[in-house]
Each structure stands twice: as structure tokens, then as C-alpha cells.
Amino acid sequence: MKRFVPILVLFLAFQNLFSQREPRLPADFRQHNLTTYNASLFNPAFSLDRNNPESFAFWSRWQWQDIDADPSTLFFNYSRKLGNNSAVGAAFFQQNTGVFFDTGGVLNYAYKLDFSPLVKLAIGVNIFGFKQTLADNRYQPDPNLPIPQPTVTDDFIIQMAPGVSLSVERLTLSVASENLLDYNFTLNESNTQKEDKVFMSLLSYDFPVALGDLPTSFLRPSMYLRTIPGQANQVGFYTLLNTNKYWGQVGYNNFYGFAVGGGATFFKHLSLGALVELGISSSVTKDPSFEIVAAYFLGKPDERHKVVGFEVDKEEEGLLILGDAQYKPEPIKEDADEIAKEEALREQQRQEQARRLDSISKAEQAEALVAAQRLKEQRRVDSLAQIKFEAAEKTRRQAEERAKMESATADKPQKGEKYEEVKTEDGLEAGYYLIANVFGTKKYLNAFMADLRRNGLQPKSFLRSKNNYDYVYLRRYDTMQEARRARDTNFEGNYAGKTWIFRVVGE
Structure with missing residues (x-):
């Protein structure tokens, strides 16, 4: 113890x-x-x-x-x-x-x-x-x-x-x-x-x-x-x-x-x-x-760290316009019928000259007639060319005037249509972009684009230097008419979300 x-x-x-x-x-x-x-x-x-x-x-x-x-x-x-x-x-x-x-x-x-x-x-x-x-x-x-x-x-x-x-x-x-x-x-x-x-x-x-x-x-x-x-x-x-x-x-x-x-x-x-x-x-x-x-x-x-869960949900500053597709003038086409008539006329003149030469015995007269005919023919050709040039210029001016008038009409807003236009944007080709969404963070931009790709789409995006937001677009079009058709058909039935049109006018 x-x-x-x-x-x-x-x-x-x-x-x-x-x-x-x-x-x-x-x-x-x-x-x-x-x-x-x-x-x-x-x-x-x-x-x-x-x-x-x-x-x-x-x-x-x-x-x-x-x-x-x-x-x-x-x-x-x-x-x-x-x-x-x-x-x-x-x-x-x-x-x-x-x-x-x-x-x-x-x-x-x-x-x-x-x-x-x-x-x-x-x-x-x-x-x-x-x-x-x-x-x-x-x-x-x-x-x-x-x-x-x-x-x-x-x-x-x-x-x-x-x-x-x-x-x-x-x-x-x-x-x-x-x-x-x-x-x-x-x-x-x-x-x-x-x-x-x-x-x-x-x-x-x-x-x-x-x-x-x-x-x-x-x-x-x-x-x-x-x-x-x-x-x-x-x-x-x-x-x-x-x-x-x-x-x-x-x-x-x-x-x-x-x-x-x-x-x-x-x-x-x-x-x-x-x-x-x-x-x-x-x-x-x-x-x-x-x-x-x-x-x-x-x-x-x-x-590195970005703003978590931050998506743009307000109207961007800038010009909002609505309108129809821009008119694109068609190229001037030559009149095939007019050319055929001129060729026929010249052929007829050659045949007539040949007959006259056969009926004239003197070489001087034949030579004078040939020279006169050549001068006349040249004047005729010059006159036709001038007429054709003036007609083409007139058609071109009329087309430009129609394009300006239709463009002014196309730029008029239509009720309920969202459309934004800028003159230039760094790195973007002129045209009409079908916008699907706008993001202020790479995290949600990448998630959204990955979701579109999983659905079989091929989206692209660009960063606007004005506001530092990323714009996701489904495709670029050359005309407003094509862009509107894609928007109104839900991108040919391939995208159910809302879309709107962003235009880059170009230099």
C-alpha cells in the first residue's frame, strides 16, 4: 500500500x-x-x-x-x-x-x-x-x-x-x-x-x-x-x-x-x-x-476570380432601331435582244456594201464608199455605246435612289422588334448578328455556350469594348431579311430562346 x-x-x-x-x-x-x-x-x-x-x-x-x-x-x-x-x-x-x-x-x-x-x-x-x-x-x-x-x-x-x-x-x-x-x-x-x-x-x-x-x-x-x-x-x-x-x-x-x-x-x-x-x-x-x-x-x-453569377439583364445604351431588310440593288444586265438587233443590222450593212462594190467598176469609188461606210459604222457604234452607257447610268442612279428610299423605310422601327446598330466594332465583320444572350462574366458565358454546343449549335461570341460585356450570337447574316427570318423561325427551329439582331455597319 x-x-x-x-x-x-x-x-x-x-x-x-x-x-x-x-x-x-x-x-x-x-x-x-x-x-x-x-x-x-x-x-x-x-x-x-x-x-x-x-x-x-x-x-x-x-x-x-x-x-x-x-x-x-x-x-x-x-x-x-x-x-x-x-x-x-x-x-x-x-x-x-x-x-x-x-x-x-x-x-x-x-x-x-x-x-x-x-x-x-x-x-x-x-x-x-x-x-x-x-x-x-x-x-x-x-x-x-x-x-x-x-x-x-x-x-x-x-x-x-x-x-x-x-x-x-x-x-x-x-x-x-x-x-x-x-x-x-x-x-x-x-x-x-x-x-x-x-x-x-x-x-x-x-x-x-x-x-x-x-x-x-x-x-x-x-x-x-x-x-x-x-x-x-x-x-x-x-x-x-x-x-x-x-x-x-x-x-x-x-x-x-x-x-x-x-x-x-x-x-x-x-x-x-x-x-x-x-x-x-x-x-x-x-x-x-x-x-x-x-x-x-x-x-x-x-x-482569375470573376464576378460570380452576374448576367446583364438591362437594355444596353446605344441606338435601338427597327426596320425591314436593307435593299441590295441588283447588278445591271445587258439587253441580249438589243445586241442581237445591232449584229443583224451590221450584217445587213455589210451585205449591202458588198453588193455596191460589185456594181462599181472603179477602185476609187469602191474605196471611197468603203471609207465612208467605215466612218458611218464607227459613228453608229459610238452612238450605240453612248446610248448604252447613259441607259446604264440612269438605271444605276434610279437603283441608288430606290435603295436610299427603301433603306430609309427599312430603318423605321417596327413594334416589338429589338435591333441594335453600331458603325464599327473591333474584330467584327460588317453584317447582322443574331444575338442569343449577353454576359458580364466568363463563368456564365462559358456555361451558356457549352449548353448550346450540347444541343448541336455552334455559337460564337465577341467582347464589346464599350461596356466589357460578352455577346453570344448564333450566326452572322449579310442582310436584315435573312437575320429576321432566322429570328422569326427560332433559328430554323433549333433554338427556343429569345433572340435579337445586332448590326455592324462597317466603314
Whole structure:
């Protein structure tokens, strides 16, 4: 009994040592501030539109800045799109929670279903594979103590984190779990129980904003809920202002406190940023936490963040005119009957001249008659040519006058018909374009054109320099009559949506 008392005291001291380590860090990745690069760690479906693929990105977080057992996270990620509807990624991560030290990798895949140009459903999954060891080695098990002791092992764990994201125009609702399924291969059992699962949900809305020459900027207020086993639910808010040149965000988490951060893009490809989080709760240390973000974008600069769910739905500025097809004068045709009569007349004259030459004995008289006839014939030809030229000029002038009159009539608006006309547009050939839709964002432009192609159409688009909107057209026509016929027949029955005519007059 006397030998057991010191052992019991030592065991209680050990328990007291670990129970007094405050604050207790939640068992999650603490990635609630990720809004742009590496957002797929928050929800795997975000690799489709919030990871700026194709890019290499780095994220690190230093929690509370304690000297000993400083909780920290490192995440280095590569992501890229495989097409308009899928994306993949691979990452290396290390996380120190103060109790465990995890080192491993992550594979990401996400796929998007387009129900319509405005309604999208994205499904994604992160597969984690990592080695888990004890981060705090201040206590080492003593095999000579006759009491139960924790077993120190290096565990290998596979963890699956699925997520879904539903977007309706500019509104996004997403749900994910960090550890819905996991397995500890060292212990041959599940790594966490059902009640120890971490779930996250987020609701956000994108407001397009105009900032000088940055037409693709947007403001994204968001709120999220995170359920963590053994602790109260975390509720947080943040607002992100994002452009292709810089970004900034402010936020609040009821456990970690207030956060403010920002960053900038240099040389159109390199982005650097930082964030600081200040604790306010009396139950949690008020020491600050820091995050650093760095990324290198490998694609074209205009493929980065765009305004989410932003489509032009108002009347464009400019001249709206309605009218009939423009008159196109027919080419002047020669009168075949008149030419035949002239040939017959000349033949008759030649025959008559031949008879006269036969009846004249003197060569001088024949020569004089021939010369006279030639002069007369030349004058006749010149006279016919002049008459023909004057008739052609008269016909041409009449045709031009008719064309002007009919063009003026054609330009008069008809009730209910939408038609826009510009003199020139960069890169566009003169003609009449059958417009199907207008977009202010590449995301919805690509989705709409992909939907048309799936229906067997071959749409094209052009970007207007005046308003920076993309116009999707089904075909270009040479005349208004052809364009109207295509519009009124629903593009020969191949397109059920509304269309209208956009004319480029040309130089």
C-alpha cells in the first residue's frame, strides 16, 4: 500500500499537468479564414471556382504564438481545372494541434453539374493520408509503473472529407465534413467516432462592384457554422473584397475573435497576403494568431476570380432601331435582244456594201464608199455605246435612289422588334448578328455556350469594348431579311430562346 501511494500521486500529477494546458484547441484545421487560394481545404467543391486554378498556393497559420507547443498549420497546394466542369488538386500539409502532430498529403477532386446557366451544383472530396504522432513529449510512459498508461504510437490515418456547393445565380450554399469517413491503419479501427465528426456550412452572396478599371471586382459577405465535438458550435462572419489586383477581408469568429487581412497581386501572377486574428473571449487567450498566403497563378490573368453569377439583364445604351431588310440593288444586265438587233443590222450593212462594190467598176469609188461606210459604222457604234452607257447610268442612279428610299423605310422601327446598330466594332465583320444572350462574366458565358454546343449549335461570341460585356450570337447574316427570318423561325427551329439582331455597319 505504501508503494502504491507515490505511484497514485505521480499519476494524478500527470493528469493535472495535461488538464491545465489552456486553452484547448478545437480538433479541426482552423481554415475558416480561407476565402481565395486554398479554399478547397474549407470545402473540396471550392476548387472549381475559388482556388484560382491553375495555381500553386501556400497557406500557414500560427495559433496564439505560444513559445512551447505552438499550434500551427502549413498547407502547400497545387490545383487546376480539367475542363469547364471538373478540377483536381494535390497538397502537402503539416498540422500541430498542441497534442498531435500530423504530416501528410491531400488529393482533391470536384465536379460541377449545370442545371441551367444560373443554377450549378458542385460535388467534391478531399482524401487525406497522414502520419499522426504526439506533439507534446513532456511525459514519456514508464514501463515500470504498475498503472495504465497511454500508448505512444505513430499512426497512419486515411480520412475522407466530402463537400457540396449549390449556387443559384450569385447565392452560394455549401456543406462539408472534415472527417466524415476515416480509418487508422495502425490500430485497425475507425479514427473517430460518429459523435466526433466535424461539419461546416457556409452561405455567401456576391455583389459585383465597379472600381475604376477593375470591372470584375466583387464584394462577398458570408456566414458559416462549424460543429466541433466536445465544444460549442463556432459561428463566424466575414466579408471579402476581391479584384484581380488586390483583396481584403474582415471577419469574426465567436471562438477566435476578430480578423483582418489583405493582399495584392504582382506582375499579374504572384499574390502575397497576410491576416491577423485577435482573440477576445475570456476563456481563450487573447494572444494574436497569424496567417500568411502566397500563390503563383499559371494561367491567363483574365481567368482569375470573376464576378460570380452576374448576367446583364438591362437594355444596353446605344441606338435601338427597327426596320425591314436593307435593299441590295441588283447588278445591271445587258439587253441580249438589243445586241442581237445591232449584229443583224451590221450584217445587213455589210451585205449591202458588198453588193455596191460589185456594181462599181472603179477602185476609187469602191474605196471611197468603203471609207465612208467605215466612218458611218464607227459613228453608229459610238452612238450605240453612248446610248448604252447613259441607259446604264440612269438605271444605276434610279437603283441608288430606290435603295436610299427603301433603306430609309427599312430603318423605321417596327413594334416589338429589338435591333441594335453600331458603325464599327473591333474584330467584327460588317453584317447582322443574331444575338442569343449577353454576359458580364466568363463563368456564365462559358456555361451558356457549352449548353448550346450540347444541343448541336455552334455559337460564337465577341467582347464589346464599350461596356466589357460578352455577346453570344448564333450566326452572322449579310442582310436584315435573312437575320429576321432566322429570328422569326427560332433559328430554323433549333433554338427556343429569345433572340435579337445586332448590326455592324462597317466603314
